[in-house]
Amino acid sequence: MEFSRLAKSSLYQAYTVWLFTRSDIKTIIAPSTFFAAVCSLSDSGFHKDGAAPTMLVLKRLPATTFWVWMNLLPFAIENQRQSRSIMEDAHNKPWRPLPSNRLTKNQAMVLMILFYLLAIGSSHFVGGLTQCLALIVLGYWYNDLGGADRSCVIRNLINGFGYICFTSGALEVLTDRSIIAMELGICCWIVIVGLVISTTVQAQDMPDQLGDNLRGRWTVPLVIGDRAARYTIAVAVAAWSYICPKYWNIDSHGCTATFTLGVVVSVRYLFTRTMEADRITFRVYNMWIVSLYLLPLMRPHGGVSH
Numbered sequence: 001m002e003f004s005r006l007a008k009s010s011l012y013q014a015y016t017v018w019l020f021t022r023s024d025i026k027t028i029i030a031p032s033t034f035f036a037a038v039c040s041l042s043d044s045g046f047h048k049d050g051a052a053p054t055m056l057v058l059k060r061l062p063a064t065t066f067w068v069w070m071n072l073l074p075f076a077i078e079n080q081r082q083s084r085s086i087m088e089d090a091h092n093k094p095w096r097p098l099p100s101n102r103l104t105k106n107q108a109m110v111l112m113i114l115f116y117l118l119a120i121g122s123s124h125f126v127g128g129l130t131q132c133l134a135l136i137v138l139g140y141w142y143n144d145l146g147g148a149d150r151s152c153v154i155r156n157l158i159n160g161f162g163y164i165c166f167t168s169g170a171l172e173v174l175t176d177r178s179i180i181a182m183e184l185g186i187c188c189w190i191v192i193v194g195l196v197i198s199t200t201v202q203a204q205d206m207p208d209q210l211g212d213n214l215r216g217r218w219t220v221p222l223v224i225g226d227r228a229a230r231y232t233i234a235v236a237v238a239a240w241s242y243i244c245p246k247y248w249n250i251d252s253h254g255c256t257a258t259f260t261l262g263v264v265v266s267v268r269y270l271f272t273r274t275m276e277a278d279r280i281t282f283r284v285y286n287m288w289i290v291s292l293y294l295l296p297l298m299r300p301h302g303g304v305s306h
Contacts, residue, residue, distance in 0.1 A: 088211035131169030160198030
């Protein structure tokens with residue numbers, strides 16, 4: 001009986017921890033790991049020795065996924081333990097640990113500190129330590145200094161820098177090679193991805209306007225209006241759907257998925273404007289992001305265009 005209670009308690013706590021990052025699997029964890037895997041497997045001038053062996057990539061994939069999750073988790077806890085975040089999540093995501101009363105704010109703070117220490121320690125051994133430390137700074141800026149609330153521009157830029165850290169850190173872990181030792185092609189591509197996120201990440205704010213308004217957060221749709229925000233997304237997605245394939249010298253046949261998904265995202269944001277429709281469109285938006293990550297595999301022989 002004692003063992004059964006201990007097992008149930010352990011499963012309960014493990015599930016609670018997982019809930020902190022549940023909504024980030026499709027936006028951070030899976031895409032960052034996928035980005036690193038595609039870059040490692042493609043012969044795109046990323047490494048002097050060419051593409052990494054498939055078995056090596058598969059062998060290091062679990063460690064890469066773990067690194068992304070471990071560095072995301074304390075940031076998510078810090079973000080969700082804020083009083084205004086709890087109020088927002090009570091409307092937008094009531095299943096999260098704090099609004100559902102699975103944890104207290106003090107317990108969440110202890111978990112946050114513990115997992116920040118574990119993130120630093122694990123990054124020291126598997127790689128991505130610089131990105132780990134940068135994410136801590138970005139997390140403090142985003143959550144404690146009001147970077148997510150006081151300016152929609154700063155909010156988007158922090159998100160863009162965060163993606164740069166997650167994707168480059170995941171690539172370091174997967175290839176067991178420092179980012180500074182990689183070719184210019186990968187550095188440029190990571191920066192482009194960061195710019196894509198910075199100019200389109202307001203897509204995630206479209207279905208959350210009610211909670212964000214209650215919290216007093218200055219997101220793009222609440223600052224410039226719902227209609228104008230939808231045009232910023234549609235125009236940026238259309239532009240990047242052209243620019244990113246062009247960077248890789250990919251013709252129209254090679255970027256069909258990117259172009260098609262980009263059109264769907266743009267059209268849906270302009271013409272379907274309910275909260276539920278925006279949630280569905282955001283899923284398509286994440287599929288579009290993944291299609292961009294696939295582009296290095298689609299490029300013709302001859303490298304990137306500079």
